[in-house]
Amino acid sequence: MKLEISEKKKYESIREYALRIMNKNLLNMNLAPGMALSEQEIANELEISRTPVREAFIRLAHDNLLDILPQKGTYVAKIDLGQVAESIFLRETMEHAIMQVACKNFSESSLQKLQSCLDLQELCVKRDDFPRFFEMDGTFHGIIFAACDKTRIWQMIEQMSLNYNRVRMLNLVNGYYEMPKLFGQHEDIFMAIEQSNWEKGEKVIGEHINKVLKDTEDLKEKYPLYFKD
Structure with a gap:
């Protein structure tokens, strides 16, 4: 196991650092669904004690990203498509509502922040x-919610979208959700608000969010061990 590790930020506690690094590696599939995890191995890689790693494990289990099985071990949770569908319902409902607020x-x-994003x-598209x-992508949507004084709602959406985001990352890695197309949809969202x-904003939001569901059958065929039965 080789984690993608970045430096600890000044304001982070050791537990927050461990949680951030593990979240990042769960999202980018360095910690793949079904993989067995060891507190000691991760502590060694991060060069920290086991206690903050154990605390991160507990939080990630609460977020349905890890399965802690007594007497058996800890494993990266497989992707639950029921949770993915629930996340999509929440995102689509709230993003339609926020688009209405943003367009008024x-x-x-805030438009300048969106343009900078x-x-x-x-640049990311050009560099692949x-x-x-x-x-x-997350920053872009977060700017819209923040501009409408709905930052906490975006934070709630992000918290409920962890499994959804793992599927989206698989989509991007496998070319199902091409970056140029996703970027074009963001441009359309920007123009709708402007x-x-x-x-126009409502139409593109629906296409933008629901694309994931159309690709899950292909992903399940390619990665059968990544998904719950």
Whole structure:
């Protein structure tokens, strides 16, 4: 097992650091569904004690990303498509609502932030940097919610979208959800807000979020051991 590790941030506790690194590696599939995990191995890789790793394990189990089985061990949870469908329902419902708010009242400074985010996404597309693009995707939607004074709702959506995001990452890695197409949809969302065109925004949001469901059967065939029966 080889984790993708970044430096600890100044404001992070050791537990927060362990949790962030594990979340990142669960999302990018370095820690693949079904993989057995060892607290000691991860502690050794991060050069920290086992206690913050154990605490991170407990939190990740609560988030349905790990399965802790007494007397058997800890495993990366397989992807539950029921949870994915639930996340999509939440995201689509809330993103339609936030689009309506954004198209009525969106500040110029927030539009500039969205444009800057789009510029970075375009660079990711040119470099074929899908992990960074995926990160900027979340940033893009987060800017919209923050501009509408709904930051906590976006945080709730992110918390409930962990399994959904693992499927989305598989989509990107396997070319099912091409970055240029995703980027184009973000441009359409930007234009809908800029033009106060809620109907256009509502249409593209539905396409943007539901694409994942159409690809899950192909993904299940290619990665049968990644998904719950």
